[in-house]
Each structure stands twice: as structure tokens, then as C-alpha cells.
Amino acid sequence: xxxxxxxxxxxxxxxxxxxxxxxxxxxxxxxxxxxxxxxxxxxxxxxxxxxxxxxxxxxxxxxxxxxxxxxxxxxxxxxxxxxxxxxxxxxxxxxxxxxxxxxxxxxxxxxxxxxxxxxxxxxxxxxxxxxxxxxxxxxxxxxxxxxxxxxxxxxxxxxxxxxxxxxxxxxxxxxxxxxxxxxxxxxxxxxxxxxxxxxxxxxxxxxxxxxxxxxxxxxxxxxxxxxxxxxxxxxxxxxxxxxxxxxxxxxxxxxxxxxxxxxxxxxxxxxxxxxxxxxxxxxxxxxxxxxxxxxxxxxxxxxxxxxxxxxxxxxxxxxxxxxxxxxxxxxxxxxxxxxxxxxxxxxxxxxxxxxxxxxxxxxxxxxxxxxxxxxxxxxxxxxxxxxxxxxxxxxxxxxxxxxxxxxxxxxxxxxxxxxxxxxxxxxxxxxxxxxxxxxxxxxxxxxxxxxxxxxxxxxxxxxxxxxxxxxxxxxxxxxxxxxxxxxxxxxxxxxxxxxxxxxxxxxxxxxxxxxxxxxxxxxxxxxxxxxxxxxxxxxxx
Amino acid sequence: xxxxxxxxxxxxxxxxxxxxxxxxxxxxxxxxxxxxxxxxxxxxxxxxxx
Numbered sequence: 001x002x003x004x005x006x007x008x009x010x011x012x013x014x015x016x017x018x019x020x021x022x023x024x025x026x027x028x029x030x031x032x033x034x035x036x037x038x039x040x041x042x043x044x045x046x047x048x049x050x051x052x053x054x055x056x057x058x059x060x061x062x063x064x065x066x067x068x069x070x071x072x073x074x075x076x077x078x079x080x081x082x083x084x085x086x087x088x089x090x091x092x093x094x095x096x097x098x099x100x101x102x103x104x105x106x107x108x109x110x111x112x113x114x115x116x117x118x119x120x121x122x123x124x125x126x127x128x129x130x131x132x133x134x135x136x137x138x139x140x141x142x143x144x145x146x147x148x149x150x151x152x153x154x155x156x157x158x159x160x161x162x163x164x165x166x167x168x169x170x171x172x173x174x175x176x177x178x179x180x181x182x183x184x185x186x187x188x189x190x191x192x193x194x195x196x197x198x199x200x201x202x203x204x205x206x207x208x209x210x211x212x213x214x215x216x217x218x219x220x221x222x223x224x225x226x227x228x229x230x231x232x233x234x235x236x237x238x239x240x241x242x243x244x245x246x247x248x249x250x251x252x253x254x255x256x257x258x259x260x261x262x263x264x265x266x267x268x269x270x271x272x273x274x275x276x277x278x279x280x281x282x283x284x285x286x287x288x289x290x291x292x293x294x295x296x297x298x299x300x301x302x303x304x305x306x307x308x309x310x311x312x313x314x315x316x317x318x319x320x321x322x323x324x325x326x327x328x329x330x331x332x333x334x335x336x337x338x339x340x341x342x343x344x345x346x347x348x349x350x351x352x353x354x355x356x357x358x359x360x361x362x363x364x365x366x367x368x369x370x371x372x373x374x375x376x377x378x379x380x381x382x383x384x385x386x387x388x389x390x391x392x393x394x395x396x397x398x399x400x401x402x403x404x405x406x407x408x409x410x411x412x413x414x415x416x417x418x419x420x421x422x423x424x425x426x427x428x429x430x431x432x433x434x435x436x437x438x439x440x441x442x443x444x445x446x447x448x449x450x451x452x453x454x455x456x457x458x459x460x461x462x463x464x465x466x467x468x469x470x471x472x473x474x475x476x477x478x479x480x481x482x483x484x485x486x487x488x489x490x491x492x493x494x495x496x497x498x499x500x501x502x503x504x505x506x507x508x509x510x511x512x513x514x515x516x517x518x519x520x521x522x523x524x525x526x527x528x529x530x531x532x533x534x535x536x537x538x539x540x541x
Numbered sequence: 542x543x544x545x546x547x548x549x550x551x552x553x554x555x556x557x558x559x560x561x562x563x564x565x566x567x568x569x570x571x572x573x574x575x576x577x578x579x580x581x582x583x584x585x586x587x588x589x590x591x
Contacts, residue, residue, distance in 0.1 A: 244558070298565050302558035309553045310545055316560050345572045352576075355584045426583065493554055 005087050006077040007392045011475075012094060013070025014385065016101075017063045018468060021378075024058035025464040027051045029457040032417075036450040037437035048434040049114035056117030057108060059374070061136060062101055064223040067381055069093070069143040071226050072170045074388065075233075076150050078487045079164040085150045089142060097139025104132025116432060118216075119184055119192060121208045127196035134188055137181050147174040151506070162499050165246055166233040166489055169253050173225040175506050176257045179513055180222055183214025183264075206273030207528040213264035214521060217286075221260040223373060227380035228253070231300045231333055233489045234387060238329035241307030242493035244299045250503045252299070256292040259285055261513055262520035269356045278524050279353060285520070286351035293344055297337060304330070306493070328403050332383035335411040339375035343368060346422065361432070364425025371418040374460075379410055382467055388487070389474045396483040398473035402466060409463035417456025420449035 031051055034042045077084050084090055106128060107113040113125035151171040155163065163171075187208050195203045232249045236242055243249065265282035268274055308319025324330050346368040349355055359365065386403050390396050397403060429436065429446055436443050436450065502508050545553065 242554070294565065294569070297568070298561060301564060302561040305558040305561045306553060310550060312545060316563060319560060341568055341572075345575055348572065348576055349579055352580070355580055357590070358584045358587065 003077060003083070006074055006084055009084065009087070009090055009094070010070040010074035010388065011392050013066045013073070014388075016098060017066035017070065017381075018385070018471065020058040020062035020066070020101075022464055022468050024055045024063070025461050027055040027058075029454075029461045031055065032450070032453050032457045035434060035436055036447075036454060037435055038450075038454070043435070045434040046111055046114075049116070050108065050111040052432075053114045053117050054105075054108045057104065057133075060117060060219075060223075061133070063378075063381075065097065065136060065140050068173070068222065068226055069097075069140065071229075071384060071388075072143060072147055072174070074392070075166045075229070075487070076147055076170055079166045079489060080150060080154045082150065082154065085146050085153065090146055093139045093142025093146075095139075096142065097136045100132045100135025100137075100139060102132070103135065104129050106132075119187055119208070119212045121192065121195070121203045121205050124192075124196060127193065130188055130192055130196050134185075134193075137185060140177060140181070144174040144178050147171050148506075155505070162496055163504055164489065165243075165249055166229055168250060168504070169225060169229040169232070171506055172253050172257045172509070173222060173229075175510060175513075176218060176225070176260065177222045179261055179517070180215050180218040183211045187211035187215075204528060206271075207525065209268060209271060210273065210521075210524055210528075213267045214261075215264070216267050217264040218260040220369075220373065221256055221289075224377050225253070225256070226384070227336065227377045228256070228296055230329070230380050230384050231296060231336075234329050234384070235300060235333045236303040236307065236490035237488050238327050238387075239304055239307035239323060241303050241310060241490075243490040244302040244306065244493065246492035246494075246496045247499070247503060248295055248299050250499075252292040252295040254503070254509055255295070256289065258509055258512055258516065259288045259292075262516040263289065265520075265524075266351050266353075266356070269353060270360050274524050278520070281520060283351055283353045287348070290344065290348065293340070297340070300333060300337070303490075304333075326400070326404060328386045328400065328407060329383045331404060332379050332407050335407060336376045336379050339371055339379070339411070339414065343371035343376055346371065359425050361430055362425035363429040363431050364422050366431050367418045367421030367425060370421065371414065375411075375414045375418065379407060379414075382407060382410065385467075385471055389471050390483045391485050391487060393475045394483050395474055395477065395479055396481055398470050398477055403470055406463050406466040406470065409459055409466070413456050413459030413463055415456070416459060417453050420452045420456075424449050 030042070031048060033039060034044070034048050034051075037043065073084050073090060104113070107126035108129060110126075113129035115123045115125045115129070119130075147170055151163065151167060154167070155161075191203055191208045191211070194200045232243060236244075263282045263285035265274055265279045266286045269279055269283075304323060305319050307324075308322045311319075311322040311324075313319030313322035323334075325334075346364070349359060350365070350368060386397060424446055425431075427446060427449075428442065436446055
């Protein structure tokens, strides 16, 4: 199969993702420096909040969405052994999303959208920010449509066959994203855009926050699923082993997708507009999400254990030392799982209804999501890039040793940066502040942690630059050597001959999600249409 | 990397991943202990919000 267009699609999406990433890394280091007050010349709340908002948009929306789209197009095409369905539409989605990024960037960089990359009224950005974000989301919906079409067409052409695991995971993620983004899309369309354009004077803040909470948690799983996909589909092969269980992997993706959606109220524990019972329901759901994470940990580590033992590892843990630590995919999954353990534990603290009060809106929260997102997730984006770049560009990786250095430094930098961040939260430092220099005993006790964060950030910036350098040199370096290889997906040790349809299709789970979303969000949203409000009505009209 | 015999290979592939079980149980118990430490050791002693 001539896959030139698929390779171009993947590379174009991923370059946008990684350019956004490197710009955001420098902004992150500026922010931690500015907040510490060490360099007086940097002190500017206006620039700080513009930078935080741009950093968040670039990392959380641009890096992720473009990476996921590029990764999805290529894995769908290679796993199903078929060209991307409707390539012109795929390019249209790319350009639409890119136009959205450019449009949103203008108010962000001008300081007219310093809303901390959230959609929480009454904080309001320039309307161009919302228009740009909407175009980015619509562009990503094009990707979702193409993934689902390819999935359905393949099933139709291959009746009774088992959909490759990587495609099953990608399609589940596309379905997840359609459900996830519906909350913020409703919020933007009916509440924020009319308000930002000045067509209405008021906005229903409670309803807006509820709709954003719909999106806010599962979006994290949209970012995480490609990392899990690599865990299951790439890692065992790279370790020289088999996937421990294909069925367990599918079950993990299903529980993850189904239960990541109806749980967003753990972001609203301190909000008054929702009753305690609903918050408790969402709290229970949040704890359920830890189950697929444990299943994933078990399945991936078991695959690694088999690999280590096949390489001669003995005893209870002797297999760990015999793993191929110089393989970037294997190294990154080990580092990723380590960060997932600590980040996941922090997540359980966040999800605890009572204890959340202790860390709510403190520095603990960004510490947690940096560890889960920038740590667990992004380190897998790196190793996926190291694996795919030579295949996509047909050139060998510039330096495997430097890639290993890059992965280690990212892990070390992230650990140095996020540990003090968590401690600062417990010491009472609020998040979303531009300065910590108040000259009292409490804030003085924060200083050593701020210094550690600056150092961690510097290590991360260096690591990020090395990553960009490596993929740039791989693609554009002077080498004349041609690298010919195809993507290889892990095989399950127990050959999967027959699967129940619920492990091989998305239709049932789409219906289950609809029911769960109605149960968990139905009354909490509908109540706004029946409650008496003052000087405002539901939807702000 | 040392090669294993075909017999050993079969045995490895068919045996339960005991190291993984021990690791997962250790991680699970550590998370519970860590959670309880934070709840009983940090959160509750701070008392009511004044």
C-alpha cells in the first residue's frame, strides 16, 4: 500500500503538536520564574496570566488534539491495512483546526484571553478566542468521523473478524471525544458566544460551569488513551514479548471510556449550584475509573515480566533488570507508570469528596495534572514519536542514546518540578496566582520549593529542546541511509479467535454512555430551567 | 541477554506473572496507606474551617 498521504498527514499533525509543545515549555519556565519573584524585571501579572493561558491552550488543546489526530490516522491506516477514508476531508479537518489555533492565538498573545484556558464564566475572553477554540474542536470532530467511518466500513467488509486492538482503542477514543466535547460545545454555542459577542448581557454561570465540568474530566482520558494504546500495542513487542491479554485491554478501554464521562462534578465540589448527592455520585464514579488504570498497570507489567523472564530474568523481580532498558518505548513505559502511580494517588485525593477541601484550588492541583498529563502522557507521546519518526520519514533515528537521555531528563525534571508543587499545595499556596512575594512567614516557607520548581523546569526545557532537536535531525539530517520498516503491533500470547460483540464494537457502549450521562447530568442540567434566578434566566436569555 | 530453552519458554508463557501480582498489590496497599496518612494525619488534624 502506498501510504505517502497517510505519512504526510501524520507528520503534519505531529509537527503542529510539537511546535506548540516547545513554545509552551518556554512559557512554563517563564511562569515559574515570574511567580517566584526572583527576577524583578519579569514581574508582570498581565504577562503572567496571558502566558499561563497560552501555555495551557498550547499544551492541553493543541499538542494533544493534533498529536491524537496524527497518531490516529496512521495507526488506523496501518492496523486496518487500508487508506485513510476521505483524505481530502482529513486535510480539511487539519486546516480547519489549524486556522482555529491561529485565530485563538491572536487574543491570547495580546492578553485579551487571559482566562486560564478554561471556559468558566464570569471570566470572559475576547470572542475570537472562543471562535478559534470552536474551530479547533470542529476540526477534531472531522477526525472522529473519519475514525468511526473506517471502523464501521472495516467491520462491514470483514464480518465476524476481530477489529485490531489499536483501532478499537482509537475508535473508542473518537467516541469519547465526541461525547466529551459536547459539553463545552453546548456551553460555547448557547452561553459563551452570544455573551462574548455582546448579544446578551447576562450569563447563567452555574449552568456554564456544569457544562464545562461535563467536558473537563473526560478530556484528560482523551489525551491519555493514545498513551495507553502504546502501552498495549507497542510496548510488549518492543520488550520482546506478547500482550498478556487482548480481552483485558479491551475491557480496560471500555471501562475507562464509559466511566470517565459521568464524573465531572469532582471539579465542582466547592461550587454551590449542584447538590451534595450529585457530587457524591460523581465521586463514586471517579473512584471506579481507577479500576481500568489498575487493569492497565497489571496487563502491561505482566507483559514486561514475561519479556524479562524470556531474556533470562529469574526470581520475583530479577526480570526487571533484564528488560531492554535501552529501548525508548520500554524505558518510557516504565517511567510513565512510575509517574502514573504517584499522579494516580494524587487523583484519588482530589476525588475524595471531603479531603478535596484541603487541596481545592491550591498548588496541589496543577502539580497533579502536570504529573499525569505532562509526565505519564507526554512521555509516551515522545516514545511514540521516536518509534514512528523513522517509519514516517524513512530515515533512521538520529541518536538512540540521546533519545534515552531525553526521556530520563524529562522524568527527572518532572519529578523535581511536581513534588514541591504538591507540597506547596499542602502548605496552602493557592493556584492561579502571579506572585508569592508577600514577605510573611508562610510565604517565606514556600521559597525553597519555588527554587526547586525553577530547577525542575529548566531540566524540562532542556529535555524538550533535545526532543525537538532529535526529531528535526532525524527528518532533515544529512544522512543518506534509508530506513525501511512498518509499524508492528503486539500480538496477544493467547490467540484471540472469538470475541463477544461487546468487546469488538462501540454501539452498545455508546448507548450505555447515553444512559449514564442522562442519569448523572440530566437533572443537574435541567434544574437550571426550573429554578428561579435573579436578573438572569437559564441560558442567559 | 541470555536465551532460554524452548521448555523454559513454554513454562514462562504459561505461568502466572507472580512478580506483577506482588508489585500491583504493593502499589495498591501503598496507595491506601498514603491516602489514610493524608486523611488521618493531615486533613482531620487541621480541623474545621474557621
